[in-house]
Amino acid sequence: MKRIAVCPGSFDPITNGHIDIIQRGAKVFDELYVVLLNNSSKHPLFTIEERVDLIKKVTSHIPNVKVDTSQGLLVDYAKSINADAIIRGLRAVSDFEYEMQITSMNKVLYDHLETFFIMTKNQYSFLSSSIVKEVAKYNGDVSELVPPLVNEALKKKYSK
Secondary structure: OOOEEEEEEOOOOOOHHHHHHHHHHHHHOOEEEEEEEOOOOOOOOOOHHHHHHHHHHHOOOOOOEEEEEEOOOHHHHHHHOOOOEEEEEEOOHHHHHHHHHHHHHHHHHOOOOEEEEEEOOHHHOOOOHHHHHHHHHOOOOOOOOOOHHHHHHHHHHHOO
16 A cells, blocks of 8 residues: 655745655655645745746656645645645744644544654755745845756746
């Protein structure tokens, strides 16, 4: 029986912190779906198609990672692929409270699904897509925070 997990997010853009969580999660599960969810409260810089393309390219070295999108509830997506788990990265204690609320709601909606939290490496504890975009917008150097392909995509977006 395959162990299948989902690593959800908006990934706008994917950062080295995200990739670290994906790589570590992929070591534990037979299949790991990186799924882009529609977050109506966010205004993305990259289109869904651009984000899917970037994620596929920067995770292509991880054979058991699949990239997908979903418009509905995460638990419905998880059911549709027979996932057993959700993987979430935690940067700080402040993330935990928010993640605990989501995890509790997901358990109410689908008791079979477990959530696994992976602590980020210290070097990524401050890192978020939002902060990367803010720095890149003003021509700051984010090359240590994102894969080279993402760095180039950010430069291209902000040069327009």
